[in-house]
Amino acid sequence: MTDLSHCAVLKAVKQQQATTQGRLPDKRQVAASFSRAAASYDSVADLQRAVGAQLMARLPENPPARWLDLGSGTGHFSRAMAQHFAHSEGVALDIAEGMLRHARPLGGAQHYVAGDAENLPLRGASVDLMFSSLAVQWCSDFAAVLAEANRILRPGGTFAFASLCVGTLYELRESWQAVDGMVHVNRFREFDDYQRLCAASGLRVRSLDVQAHVLHYPDVRSLTHELKALGAHNINPGRPGGLTGRARIQALIEAYEGFRQPDGLPATYQVVYAVLEKPAVV
Numbered sequence: 001m002t003d004l005s006h007c008a009v010l011k012a013v014k015q016q017q018a019t020t021q022g023r024l025p026d027k028r029q030v031a032a033s034f035s036r037a038a039a040s041y042d043s044v045a046d047l048q049r050a051v052g053a054q055l056m057a058r059l060p061e062n063p064p065a066r067w068l069d070l071g072s073g074t075g076h077f078s079r080a081m082a083q084h085f086a087h088s089e090g091v092a093l094d095i096a097e098g099m100l101r102h103a104r105p106l107g108g109a110q111h112y113v114a115g116d117a118e119n120l121p122l123r124g125a126s127v128d129l130m131f132s133s134l135a136v137q138w139c140s141d142f143a144a145v146l147a148e149a150n151r152i153l154r155p156g157g158t159f160a161f162a163s164l165c166v167g168t169l170y171e172l173r174e175s176w177q178a179v180d181g182m183v184h185v186n187r188f189r190e191f192d193d194y195q196r197l198c199a200a201s202g203l204r205v206r207s208l209d210v211q212a213h214v215l216h217y218p219d220v221r222s223l224t225h226e227l228k229a230l231g232a233h234n235i236n237p238g239r240p241g242g243l244t245g246r247a248r249i250q251a252l253i254e255a256y257e258g259f260r261q262p263d264g265l266p267a268t269y270q271v272v273y274a275v276l277e278k279p280a281v282v
């Protein structure tokens with residue numbers, strides 16, 4: 001068994017520069033990783049389905065003239081939004097071309113756009129509802145995402161997002177820490193940072209909370225294979241290089257066994273849910 005941090009393609013990109021902030025992986029790596037995962041993503045996306053459904057339940061009732069699904073992935077929620085808001089125009093946007101290629105034939109949105117949440121290729125005041133489920137945790141500059149939301153929303157428009165914060169996958173992180181002290185799990189922002197940045201964004205915070213979702217797996221391998229199938233395995237700067245030896249994997253398995261519960265090995269996701277509103281012009 002090889003460490004997911006060292007799969008062949010990731011080795012090819014590991015020379016790339018870390019982000020300027022050194023917190024999150026390079027955007028090209030994120031795009032490439034999700035593009036590769038487009039075909040396998042839906043088969044393992046139970047948590048992503050549950051989180052997106054919770055986020056949809058928090059949307060305002062009023063149908064938007066135009067919605068944006070930011071980080072639309074395989075397009076599951078673009079299709080859900082198209083059903084929910086049957087007479088609205090929809091835009092699905094993702095940084096991963098492979099995800100857009102997968103989503104486009106399945107329909108849902110009127111437009112499929114390749115783009116970056118931190119620098120949206122959309123006109124100012126052109127969207128009434130911006131929906132984003134489990135995508136912005138990949139953006140190192142979340143203030144830029146919020147500034148873009150403020151720019152592209154029409155007055156009175158809504159930005160609803162779900163994201164991940166610190167505490168996510170802490171069992172895997174701590175287990176690796178016990179083995180070699182290296183970064184094997186993607187880094188996440190503190191919940192406080194979400195609060196602070198949203199409060200300073202110029203958007204009105206309607207709701208902002210965090211909920212733990214705990215999944216269970218029969219063994220460590222099932223968890224790490226699922227992360228890879230989602231495209232969400234570790235591609236952080238600072239991840240260790242070289243193949244992972246059998247002894248280190250065995251040490252990881254033993255460390256993770258310390259977390260075992262009656263339902264299996266737990267993997268905790270700390271999910272941030274937020275609904276922000278652009279103030280109407282008076």
Ligand SMILES: C[S@@+](CC[C@H](N)C(=O)[O-])C[C@H]1O[C@@H](n2cnc3c(N)ncnc32)[C@H](O)[C@@H]1O
Pocket residue numbers: 027030031034035045048049052070071072073074075076077093094095096099115116117118132133134135136138139232
């Ligand atoms: C975990 S998937 C979620 C997909 C979908 N929203 C869902 O809930 O099924 C995260 C998506 O965000 C996209 N993404 C990551 N960083 C992005 C960025 N800076 N701009 C736009 N999309 C991004 C990825 O390519 C991926 O398709």
